[in-house]
Amino acid sequence: EAQVTQNPRYLITVTGKKLTVTCSQNMNHEYMSWYRQDPGLGLRQIYYSMNVEVTDKGDVPEGYKVSRKEKRNFPLILESPSPNQTSLYFCASSSHVENTEAFFGQGTRLTVV
Amino acid sequence: KQEVTQIPAALSVPEGENLVLNCSFTDSAIYNLQWFRQDPGKGLTSLLLIQSSQREQTSGRLNASLDKSSGRSTLYIAASQPGDSATYLCAVRGNTPLVFGKGTRLSVIA
Numbered sequence: 001e002a003q004v005t006q007n008p009r010y011l012i013t014v015t016g017k018k019l020t021v022t023c024s025q026n027m028n029h030e031y032m033s034w035y036r037q038d039p040g041l042g043l044r045q046i047y048y049s050m051n052v053e054v055t056d057k058g059d060v061p062e063g064y065k066v067s068r069k070e071k072r073n074f075p076l077i078l079e080s081p082s083p084n085q086t087s088l089y090f091c092a093s094s095s096h097v098e099n100t101e102a103f104f105g106q107g108t109r110l111t112v113v
Numbered sequence: 114k115q116e117v118t119q120i121p122a123a124l125s126v127p128e129g130e131n132l133v134l135n136c137s138f139t140d141s142a143i144y145n146l147q148w149f150r151q152d153p154g155k156g157l158t159s160l161l162l163i164q165s166s167q168r169e170q171t172s173g174r175l176n177a178s179l180d181k182s183s184g185r186s187t188l189y190i191a192a193s194q195p196g197d198s199a200t201y202l203c204a205v206r207g208n209t210p211l212v213f214g215k216g217t218r219l220s221v222i223a
Contacts, residue, residue: 035213099144100162101159102206102211104157106156
């Protein structure tokens, strides 16, 4: 089954404690991206990757890091989380072929206290 | 920079009505447009994908249209049901991954 898997689904952490949210896809997609969703602001892109070892900033990259060492994985790293990073996070993947749909993970609800 | 706008932000209709959700985008150089449904606190469910060369796409009671030159798409929902209550998001794909609108929150009242 084609899927994008995020872990964990829920996470409560304290300010400053480094964390990683994992994202893995099994469709051999070239494109992967991270979004955060906040009330009234919609889904905003954090980082995206067009292929292995190629990453670019999205609209709200501050406070986040990503890496793309393998095609299937695209982890999101928060080196020093702060309360304003409390949000619902989504990972997505899609093929480089233009007219194909994007697939999304189930989301990670992060709370930073 | 691509910007996507959805109108209205919220909509409440009685059960059985046909309704239209609107999506507009500023850069017409898109590859495709995708409509999603999101239930509160949940993930995104893909409803329809319209390729840039297509004018419309249908799935059950849903019909989505695309006018690329004017930067507009509509999602038509026929004979609405309470189970259709959710937030509907449109997203466009160009040279970079998807750019989303803020969504339309739909409530269908029984």
